[in-house]
Amino acid sequence: MPSAEISLTINTQETEEDILGPLQEELSACIQCGTCTASCRNAQLMDFTPRRLWRLVLMGQTEEVFHSKTFALCSACYYCTLRCPRGLPLTDAMNTLKQLGAKKNVAEYRPNARFYGSFLESVRRHGRINEMEFMRRYFILMKNPAIPIKFTPLGIRLLRKGKISIFPDKSKTERPLDQFFQRVEELERQQ
Amino acid sequence: MKYLYYPGCSLEGTAVEYNISTRALFDALGIELVEIKDWTCCGASAAEAQSELLSIALPARNLAIAESMEESIEDILVPCSACYLNLRRAAEETRKDPELLAKVNKVLEPEGLELKGLKRVRHLLDVLSSDIGAIGLAEHINKTMDRYSVAPYYGCQCLRPYVVFDDPEAPTSMEPLILATGARIQDWHMATKCCGASLMNIKPEIAQEMVASILSGASGADAIVTVCPMCQMNLEGYQNQISRSAHKDLHCAILYLPQFLGLAMGIESRDLSLEMNLSNPSAFL
Numbered sequence A: 001m002p003s004a005e006i007s008l009t010i011n012t013q014e015t016e017e018d019i020l021g022p023l024q025e026e027l028s029a030c031i032q033c034g035t036c037t038a039s040c041r042n043a044q045l046m047d048f049t050p051r052r053l054w055r056l057v058l059m060g061q062t063e064e065v066f067h068s069k070t071f072a073l074c075s076a077c078y079y080c081t082l083r084c085p086r087g088l089p090l091t092d093a094m095n096t097l098k099q100l101g102a103k104k105n106v107a108e109y110r111p112n113a114r115f116y117g118s119f120l121e122s123v124r125r126h127g128r129i130n131e132m133e134f135m136r137r138y139f140i141l142m143k144n145p146a147i148p149i150k151f152t153p154l155g156i157r158l159l160r161k162g163k164i165s166i167f168p169d170k171s172k173t174e175r176p177l178d179q180f181f182q183r184v185e186e187l188e189r190q191q
Numbered sequence B: 001m002k003y004l005y006y007p008g009c010s011l012e013g014t015a016v017e018y019n020i021s022t023r024a025l026f027d028a029l030g031i032e033l034v035e036i037k038d039w040t041c042c043g044a045s046a047a048e049a050q051s052e053l054l055s056i057a058l059p060a061r062n063l064a065i066a067e068s069m070e071e072s073i074e075d076i077l078v079p080c081s082a083c084y085l086n087l088r089r090a091a092e093e094t095r096k097d098p099e100l101l102a103k104v105n106k107v108l109e110p111e112g113l114e115l116k117g118l119k120r121v122r123h124l125l126d127v128l129s130s131d132i133g134a135i136g137l138a139e140h141i142n143k144t145m146d147r148y149s150v151a152p153y154y155g156c157q158c159l160r161p162y163v164v165f166d167d168p169e170a171p172t173s174m175e176p177l178i179l180a181t182g183a184r185i186q187d188w189h190m191a192t193k194c195c196g197a198s199l200m201n202i203k204p205e206i207a208q209e210m211v212a213s214i215l216s217g218a219s220g221a222d223a224i225v226t227v228c229p230m231c232q233m234n235l236e237g238y239q240n241q242i243s244r245s246a247h248k249d250l251h252c253a254i255l256y257l258p259q260f261l262g263l264a265m266g267i268e269s270r271d272l273s274l275e276m277n278l279s280n281p282s283a284f285l
């Protein structure tokens, strides 16, 4: 059975410009006013501000766009989308870059892609998220012992409260969605 | 009055007290919640970061099941803001785009499900503030909370991008509900500032700084009240680390809105699962 992680990270055949094409069309009305940047709580942490990132997208600077940390740092607060004077779907555009970053297997974005991939793999298997299993999967993929240690204090408190469990009650969680995911992947391939 | 009910994964795990207190609150209000049967994950913030179609199809599956249930109930009540946004987005996007709807239905068909667009997706705060309101609540209040100053925290996704029941920049919908209990509203400026959301897992140092500024902003309040499991977890799960790095005590009780309202309605703290909170709610026990 192909895992969500693997099937979603296969490199596409598209050329570099094609990959940004739909986004360029969507954002073509940008007037570079900077409202998105001014609205973004995470802008100071980003290497390119949102306004600059949209400029790079429009100029087709694929390398800069995908090696930037900007889209990975978007926490989907929807302030930029709400305030953009041109009404552009900016949070969706950040999501599109996350999707493409995962598909292109961009090194800088790999931890994020693995995190989301592990989550979806757990959903695929059980229908609902099994937090312990999903974190375990993520830790194994990351092969970095420092990561689980960072999560340990919270994890122990959650276990103690019975909010997560090492052996989840199967009757509550088992609604496998493997075929559902397969149908989505098939339809996406046909596009 | 009845609502279809989508608890979502968090409310069965890390936010179990949100589920228990929401059910207890509606029970006390005499409103029935009918759980969507065999619901599955809405995709959280993961599906939208991996696949556009999956991010619509996962929530759409739950909408389609809801449509196959009680015809007379039009509204689906969702307490989790992330689930709410995903379900709402699936409903709105498929309504706007028949091609997308057809595609989604192709995914659903083998399960005997079809999405037609019959139900409305409502956030818990929308239902509490618009359908029940301060007046509807007031007749159930039997314990004054006038000792407390409460900071309402709205987060992001129940307000934006879909502007439905409140001002997305300067929300006030929680205030009449809190005032109805006798409590005061803490004057603060962090009510709509992002908690960091899933950045907490991917970039914890950054997200903890974001939470630190929210907790500092609430200083003097007896509690911050939330309507989202992600906000709740981020605000209360790391208070020790955050206080240590900020070199000041930033501990604060974080309560779900139904827990706070439930206390004012005289529901036992045990039945609101206050003992499950990761922050210290002892001021309210």
Ligand code: SF4
Binding pocket: A029, A030, A031, A032, A033, A034, A035, A036, A037, A050, A051, A054, A083, A084, A085, A086, A087, A088, A090
């Ligand atoms: S707010 Fe909109 S128009 Fe202004 S720079 Fe950002 S994307 Fe462009």
Ligand code: SF4
Binding pocket: A036, A039, A040, A041, A042, A043, A050, A073, A074, A075, A076, A077, A078, A079, A080, A081, A090, A091, A094
């Ligand atoms: S949605 Fe993302 S990019 Fe836009 S303001 Fe929020 S964090 Fe910044």
